């Protein structure tokens with residue numbers, strides 16, 4: 200099987216195929232997860248707001264997946280408490296309460312606490328009536344890499360910076376032409392192709408397969424900003440907006456707060472740059488709640504992502520279904536993936552295999568690489584004891600990123616000097632070598648913005664030094 204697109208969907212499909220014992224090749228034209236799958240709100244969630252759109256099946260499935268992901272990737276997926284501050288001019292209290300009771304009910308059997316009424320600190324010493332509920336957060340880009348790694352460790356092949364340029368059916372099956380970033384071209388024969396090109400799914404159908412792309416694909420951009428930490432506690436906020444939308448404030452990477460998202464029509468698959476209007480909207484939402492005056496100057500990072508949604512005819516981009524849609528055609532088969540969520544990628548992957556008449560492996564029981572570590576907080580504390588010479592923040596970061604594989608990485612190190620050159624902010628040569636050798640990292644951006652989020656801390660000069668080192672490793 201050839202899988203096109205190394206976002207979360209393609210990587211999860213490659214993993215399901217490899218765990219099922221099938222021969223699979225995953226090709227990604229850039230870095231793993233470089234597109235929509237590293238630009239999400241980073242939640243593994245049921246999607247509370249989809250209840251308003253009566254998407255009960257999607258919410259139930261997503262909540263089941265939340266429980267699976269907490270189990271198979273406890274290092275990367277962690278429970279997170281959310282507060283919904285009450286605003287008497289917006290959704291009535293009984294409606295919020297009923298929505299959360301339904302959410303609790305749909306999550307039954309999951310391990311997270313139930314919702315309850317609480318008080319929340321808003322800015323300026325104000326305390327407001329609020330509701331608390333639980334969901335989970337994830338490092339989205341690392342989730343993609345760990346799916347690809349699991350596929351590779353179970354016999355799958357992964358080629359990054361490799362683009363599928365053309366595919367035709369002949370008597371042997373699909374004959375697919377691949378182009379890599381160094382100008383190299385190659386041909387592979389596959390019994391089936393899965394088009395998991397995300398926002399490029401329609402373009403790929405047109406340009407690669409010469410098939411009619413779907414006009415019913417809706418491209419919707421969502422943007423986020425990262426600000427210095429906005430408040431001391433570890434609970435996220437779900438802020439209702441006057442236009443009916445919601446904006447999350449999510450404690451992020453210890454020292455920051457992630458604010459998102461918007462929902463506006465995008466023109467092209469690569470149309471991911473946040474606009475000034477989106478930035479102003481997000482800053483406005485955070486400032487209105489906190490009574491603060493953060494401006495553009497405070498923004499540490501901004502990013503946008505394009506959702507490829509299956510068009511269900513909704514006029515409002517926020518209301519287009521977030522459920523996925525699979526389209527299977529011809530023999531040998533071509534299966535195209537439309538839409539989906541990070542949360543449901545594993546389930547989607549199982550269904551893709553099923554639609555192709557192949558048995559997936561036991562994707563819900565088999566831990567993702569490093570996922571044998573058990574509860575992450577206790578594991579991180581054990582790591583701090585085992586490698587006391589490293590700053591606590593660095594060991595915690597590594598424990599969450601690599602789980603039980605932290606010991607493969609740090610292993611026998613007994614002093615900081617054993618970890619090689621210090622690139623800054625807790626990134627040492629040994630980790631860089633590992634990321635290059637094992638996790639397909641090729642340049643500083645891959646490491647600073649996807650394998651880690653140290654890009655939030657690195658200066659341009661430090662990043663350039665890291666890039667120089669990776670160029671040497673590549674040579």
Ligand SMILES: Cc1cc2nc3c(=O)[nH]c(=O)nc-3n(C[C@H](O)[C@H](O)[C@H](O)COP(=O)(O)OP(=O)(O)OC[C@H]3O[C@@H](n4cnc5c(N)ncnc54)[C@H](O)[C@@H]3O)c2cc1C
Pocket residue numbers: 203204205206207208209226227228229230231232233234235236237238239240241242243244361362363364395396397398399403407419420421422460503504505506538539540541542543
């Ligand atoms: C703003 C925003 C917030 C979101 N928040 C959440 C959230 O909190 N939780 C959640 O569960 N979901 C969330 N989602 C949804 C989720 O991010 C997406 O559903 C998911 O990332 C889609 O993954 P994908 O693999 O389909 O697409 P992508 O990640 O875009 O991957 C497609 C890949 O295909 C590659 N490709 C394209 N053409 C070719 C070719 N010819 N050859 C080789 N490679 C090719 C591209 O380079 C790309 O990497 C959010 C989405 C957005 C936009």
